[in-house]
Amino acid sequence: xxxxxxxxxxGLSLAVMSWMIxxxxxxxxxxxxxxxxxxxxxxxxxxxxxxxxxLMAIRLTLFITVIAVSINAICGTxxxxxxxxxxxxxxxxxxxxxxxxISVSPVVSGLIWLLLFGAQGWWGDFLIxxxxxxxxxxPGILLATLFVTFPYVARTLLPLMEQQGxxxxxxxxxxxAGFWHILLHITLPEARWALVSGILLTTARxxxxxxxxxxxxxxxxxxxxxxxxxxxxxxxxxxxxAAFSMAALLAMMAMGTVxxxxxxxxxxxxxxxxxxxxx
Amino acid sequence: MGVxxxxxxxxxxxxxxxxxxRPWQDGTxxxxxxxxxxxxxxxxxxxxxxxxxxxxxxxPAGLILAWTLARVDLPGRRIMDxxxxxxxxxxxxxxxxxxxxxxxxxxxxxxxxxxIGIQVAFTPAGIVIALMFVGLPFIVRSIEPVLRELPLDxxxxxxxxxxxxxxxxxxxxxPPLLPATVTGFGLAxxxxxxxxxxxxxxxGNKPFFSEIAPLLIVVRxxxxxxxxxxxxxxxxxxxxxxxxIAVSFLRRHVSRGLIVGDTP
Numbered sequence: 257x258x259x260x261x262x263x264x265x266x267g268l269s270l271a272v273m274s275w276m277i278x279x280x281x282x283x284x285x286x287x288x289x290x291x292x293x294x295x296x297x298x299x300x301x302x303x304x305x306x307x308x309x310x311l312m313a314i315r316l317t318l319f320i321t322v323i324a325v326s327i328n329a330i331c332g333t334x335x336x337x338x339x340x341x342x343x344x345x346x347x348x349x350x351x352x353x354x355x356x357x358i359s360v361s362p363v364v365s366g367l368i369w370l371l372l373f374g375a376q377g378w379w380g381d382f383l384i385x386x387x388x389x390x391x392x393x394x395p396g397i398l399l400a401t402l403f404v405t406f407p408y409v410a411r412t413l414l415p416l417m418e419q420q421g422x423x424x425x426x427x428x429x430x431x432x433a434g435f436w437h438i439l440l441h442i443t444l445p446e447a448r449w450a451l452v453s454g455i456l457l458t459t460a461r462x463x464x465x466x467x468x469x470x471x472x473x474x475x476x477x478x479x480x481x482x483x484x485x486x487x488x489x490x491x492x493x494x495x496x497x498a499a500f501s502m503a504a505l506l507a508m509m510a511m512g513t514v515x516x517x518x519x520x521x522x523x524x525x526x527x528x529x530x531x532x533x534x535x
Numbered sequence: 536m537g538v539x540x541x542x543x544x545x546x547x548x549x550x551x552x553x554x555x556x557r558p559w560q561d562g563t564x565x566x567x568x569x570x571x572x573x574x575x576x577x578x579x580x581x582x583x584x585x586x587x588x589x590x591x592x593x594x595p596a597g598l599i600l601a602w603t604l605a606r607v608d609l610p611g612r613r614i615m616d617x618x619x620x621x622x623x624x625x626x627x628x629x630x631x632x633x634x635x636x637x638x639x640x641x642x643x644x645x646x647x648x649x650x651i652g653i654q655v656a657f658t659p660a661g662i663v664i665a666l667m668f669v670g671l672p673f674i675v676r677s678i679e680p681v682l683r684e685l686p687l688d689x690x691x692x693x694x695x696x697x698x699x700x701x702x703x704x705x706x707x708x709x710p711p712l713l714p715a716t717v718t719g720f721g722l723a724x725x726x727x728x729x730x731x732x733x734x735x736x737x738x739g740n741k742p743f744f745s746e747i748a749p750l751l752i753v754v755r756x757x758x759x760x761x762x763x764x765x766x767x768x769x770x771x772x773x774x775x776x777x778x779x780i781a782v783s784f785l786r787r788h789v790s791r792g793l794i795v796g797d798t799p
Contacts, residue, residue, distance in 0.1 A: 267607040274603035277596050282618045285633045331542035338539045359775045361729025363749040364768040368550035371557050376761050402546055464626025467731035484628035491632045503629040514624040
């Protein structure tokens with residue numbers, strides 16, 4: 257009881273219970289991923305990842321992630337800037353609309369694009385007549401990913417940009433700086449950690465998205481399967497080692513991204529976890 | 536400003552308006568006909584009850600974890616802090632196959648449970664397990680900041696006045712944590728009713744037994760039954776929106792007079 261922070265309730269027994277919960281619920285599952293992936297040895301795991309369909313899935317996931325993150329990072333930054341520097345009627349509504357995709361079920365996030373571009377969708381006939389494929393092809397996967405990862409950059413930047421105020425920007429404008437110059441040289445450098453943090457969060461979500469992409473991709477191995485979808489195909493055809501090899505790679509990519517973000521955040525002395533940004 | 540409207544309009548408003556308008560396109564009667572579907576109500580029932588049960592079961596664990604993180608100064612606290620966010624970092628499909636293997640009849644935990652006659656995989660219990668994994672961080676992260684703000688004086692005063700540990704926990708600490716706990720419950724529940732990837736592998740997906748609503752949307756789409764799929768999607772969307780509006784309403788009230796409000 258010499259430590260001030262453990263006063264009150266018995267700290268030790270609660271800490272022991274906490275570690276038991278953490279081990280049972282949070283530590284065993286990731287251990288299992290790697291144990292199953294390495295079930296037939298490291299070489300077999302790597303060989304599984306080098307199969308043609310697996311390589312295609314990895315390439316498609318990287319391709320979709322890069323495009324989706326770029327679009328949402330640029331548009332998210334500009335939107336956060338507009339929302340934080342100006343006051344106008346309907347501003348609060350716009351902010352809640354930006355956050356809306358977080359609360360939509362992944363499957364619904366995929367379905368809405370089918371309603372527009374699917375064969376029975378609003379513009380399905382038009383697309384078929386002009387030989388444009390969006391649903392069951394990579395453009396559809398991209399749209400679903402864009403929707404799911406839509407809010408993260410804007411919402412991590414928004415509170416920071418609001419704090420900044422407009423003084424420095426107005427000073428720069430008076431000295432003759434243009435819009436892009438102000439944004440790139442004055443506003444963003446101050447908010448760079450928040451921007452990087454939002455981009456990393458977007459990246460992690462984009463790589464791992466399953467439900468939304470699953471609905472619109474059509475599941476064609478080697479063509480429209482991203483890494484999460486390929487994991488499902490392998491698992492359902494009882495290729496457990498191959499499925500877990502891919503799962504281990506994807507988990508490492510996503511956990512690495514989130515881990516880098518946590519390190520950056522610890523450096524910039526902010527205490528909010530991933531969850532406070534996600535809710 | 537223009538970029539904002541274009542980006543928001545094309546990527547969010549347009550597809551969501553399709554979801555809201557599409558069910559009425561074939562007439563109100565056709566829309567109402569899609570609601571006469573007992574399999575749909577069974578699936579919605581499974582989703583709602585499993586999400587509620589999982590969020591409820593997470594509350595004791597969440598309280599203990601939040602307490603340890605906020606108050607107990609032990610080595611490894613930072614590691615535990617990072618581990619809490621793990622369910623967010625792992626992609627849902629990976630979570631799905633991992634839990635299905637872990638709790639499956641031959642899995643590390645599943646085989647132990649089988650010995651005492653409990654089957655988790657391919658039953659609603661499996662759905663609850665998956666949703667508990669996904670929802671735990673919501674509960675912990677809702678309670679933890681409030682617990683940090685709670686002054687130690689209250690507990691010390693109660694101790695000096697002769698209260699026992701359980702009395703302090705029940706009468707002094709838990710009441711001010713109630714709003715944050717309800718918030719965490721609401722967030723975990725809202726996430727749970729829409730969850731897909733982490734659930735479908737462990738659920739077994741038997742209609743009228745362990746089929747969740749998001750999966751039934753996928754089934755209806757495979758049957759090319761767009762109106763059926765859209766109705767379920769619309770109901771799910773409305774349910775999660777109601778949850779989140781309730782949570783944000785609660786939060787606004789909680790942020791005022793939290794510490795003085797509930798403790799005499």
